[in-house]
Amino acid sequence: MIETALIIETVVKAVVVLSVVAAMGAFATFIERKVLAFMQRRLGPMHVGPYGLLQLAADGIKLFTKEDIIPQNTIKPIFIIAPVVAAASAFVAVAAVPYFPEFTVFGYTVHPIISDINVGLLFVMGAASVGMYGPLLAGLSSANKWSLIGGARAVIQLLSFEVVSGLSILGPVMMMGTLSLIDMNDYQIGGVSHWLIWKQPLAFVLFAIAGFAETNRTPFDLIEFEAEVVSGYATEYSGMRWGLFFIGEYANMITISVLVSIIFLGGYNDLWFIPGALAMLLKVSLWIFLFLWVRAAWPHIRPDQLMWFCWKVLMPLSLINVLITGIVLV
């Protein structure tokens, strides 16, 4: 009986989280166009609905009804699987992320996390890094030179930045002594002065930069940069398959925002008079805004600059951070 209840609860949670994250991802594309437009003194989408809000629906209809082209010479099964890998792994990563504090509905306590495994942080990062297989497989199976270059760039980017994000997160993990995201949240329960960002500022910056790289956001979007590789791995894709890649990318953005908020910015604890759930939403939206802001403000960097930056700046810094944390803790 208890098992059945658990299964029903998990399925309901999974469906809710999946639909909410997918919807938020879709909404983020609209917000992105609006924010970029305002930063460039334009209006952005205005014609469909109030303030162009229904542009979202229009885009969705367009993506779903567009002809789905599979070009000649592609390796079909892999070509079809690649976008699914990108989207699915982004959603798998979401499974171990807690969003809100516990709450009670009709006398039933709900833990807003699908699966509370005690290595949550590692699981989220591992599942998110599997997402890089999407661009890689797409690039290799498309039979297109731009796609192949995009895929090759996906490999170097993942292999390099996985090192930085792993090492940078090591400092906070050493301080808190846990890999569970819920315990990390509880560690910072005492208000703003207990946030981990004050104790680990370097790790915060490094993790944020690695987060930008792992979600292919603008300073590091070299796997799909138009001026160099047309559309990178996605050159041959159209319709909903193309859309799946971007649902995956935006879901990853949300995951990274939630991770940063939980690890460094106090998580879903109450903030002054703001209740925890609302504080969490505010932090995540602030972080999404930062993603868009950086996209509007920063130029794109070359692959060799990326490698230089990753291996000669970020990695030594993260090692030093681990070393200093170790010395302080001992």
Place this chain on the structure above:
Amino acid sequence: MFEIIAFYTFSILVIGMFGIVVFSENVLYAMSALAGGMILISGFYFLLGADFLGVVQIIVYTGAVMALYAFGMMFFDSARDIKENIKFKKIIYTLSILSAIFVIFILMAPIYSTRVEALYPTIHGVGNVQMIGLILFTKYLIPFEVAAIMLLAAMIAGIVLVKVKIEETPSNIEVARGEK
């Protein structure tokens, strides 16, 4: 009940994936199946309650197989099938099946004769990470450190080998500027 269902699903998937790895003539199929199989193996760790090892399996093999992809990209045309040069098919198949059966016998014999018990059973309330840390830094400290030194040596060797080549060949930027 669910454990049994999950175990058989994962087993069938993993065996199927590795079957594709061995029998496929296309590099891309083989490597994708390898990646899939390696990631699906983590399911067994999760079923056994070894969350940490499961996650490590995912993280390590994602990166490792991706490095393999990089080599595949350099050496093969992924769009074309590879002609394999196998002459004595029957001998190869019989030998591999025999050796597989041997391995199963060797592994099963101690399990069959004495009831196998876990040396370090999982304790409820103590996390995987703590348990592994305790064992790794007490009983297996020397093998652990030796492995670390070996990896360090391999890394230094790799850097030395590459560095010589980098200094010999001019970089793209220098060629473009006409400096070399």
